Amino acid sequence: MQQDHLVADVGGTNIRIAIAYKSELNHIETYKCAEFSSLEAAINHYIEQNQLTVNKACICIAGAVNDEEIKMTNMDWRFSAHSIEKRCAINKVHLINDYHAIAMSLPHLSSTQLITMSKRKGQAHAPKMVCGPGTGLGIAQLVPIGEQYHCISGEGGHIAFAPTTEQQMHVLAYLFGQHKRVSIERLLSGQGIVNIYQALAAQASQHPQPFDAKDITDAFINQADTLCVESVTLFLEILAQFLGDLVLMNGAFGGVYISGGIMPRIIEHVDLEQFNQCYTHKGRFKEYVDQAPLYLITEPQPGLIGAAAYLYQSID
Structure with missing residues (x-):
């Protein structure tokens, strides 16, 4: 009897499941x-x-993963690798973080699954980084070791925001009035776009509209509201400089990849030349950062691809 390998991507709202043969996915289903x-x-x-x-099976989870029982934040699900093995009659189950999975997908993404955001070629056998502003800010690093890859993940989205301009300092001061500590996720996320909008409205002595991130990005796309345009422009500036900081920290000359739900919506309206200038604006280390290419992931299922890559690497 044929035995299959299963991969799943568990989010707060949806679960996506597929059968994997190396990086090929079959029978992809999405459930609530x-x-x-x-x-x-x-x-x-x-x-x-x-x-x-x-x-x-390899299952990636939107949240912290450890060897103990996992409890989902937004629903009453509790599970462990052992409970899934027992109740689903699966011989071996691997549980990994969702950004661990996305990082594992990077070597398997083709030009049809990416948008190249710079002219840099990068280095074939070098570390890669993925950074995903969305509901939160996920970050992971992928390091080649021989013919395999090892993912280093953590909570990089919660490092402190470091402003570099007077406008950014104003935003920090505004957010510091609301939070005891201002992490970079307070700016580089859906709520972060709203935070920036509200901070700029306060700076301009304007009454902010009750906009969410989609309202603000839609107004940016349509150039329908000056304050929304300024807010997304500042979001992009902060994102670009943060990606450059990741290269300084990790030497990601294999490429820096952007994931998450925000950038694919607005990429056609992003000034890539300006974005790259902010990315490499590192003083004496401009040329250092300029070695690392920038990509946007457009593949809709990087988590499943990465879970499959992790699974087959563990088999090998």
Whole structure:
């Protein structure tokens, strides 16, 4: 009997499940998490629906992953690798963080799954970084070791915001009035765009509209509101300089990749020349950062691809 390898990407709202053969995905299904009482129930539904016998699985989770029981933040799901193995009759289950999975996908993404944002070529056997402003700010590093890759992940989105201009200092002062500590995620996320908008409105002595991130980015795309345009422009400036900081910290000459839901929506309206100038604006180390190419991930399922890559690397 054929035994399949299963991969899954578990978010706060949806769960995506597929069968993997190396980097090829088959039978991709998306379910609403709320429709199932547990993660195991969702996986068993998929297995029964596709009449599978699963040997190994890799499941990436939007949240912290450890060797103990995992509790999802936005729903009443508790599970562990052992509970999934037992209740879903799977021989071996790997649980990894979602940005661990996205990092593992990077060597497997082709030019059709990316937008090249710079003219730099980068180095083939060098570290890569992924940074994803979305609901939060995920960050991970991928390091080549021989013929395999090792992911170094953490909570880089929660390092302190370091302003470099007077305008950015004003935004920091505004946010410092609301938070005991201002992390970079307070600016580089959906809520971060709203925070920037409100800070600039206060600076201009304007009453801010009750906009969310989509309202502000839509107004930026359509050039419909000056304050929204200024807010997204500043968001892009801060993002670019932060990506350059990642290169300084990690020597990511294999490339810096942007993921998350914000940038794909606005990329056609981004001034890439200005973005790259902010990215490499590092004084004496401009040429150092200028060695690292920039990419935007457009592939809709990098988590599943990365989970498959992790699974097959563990098999090898």
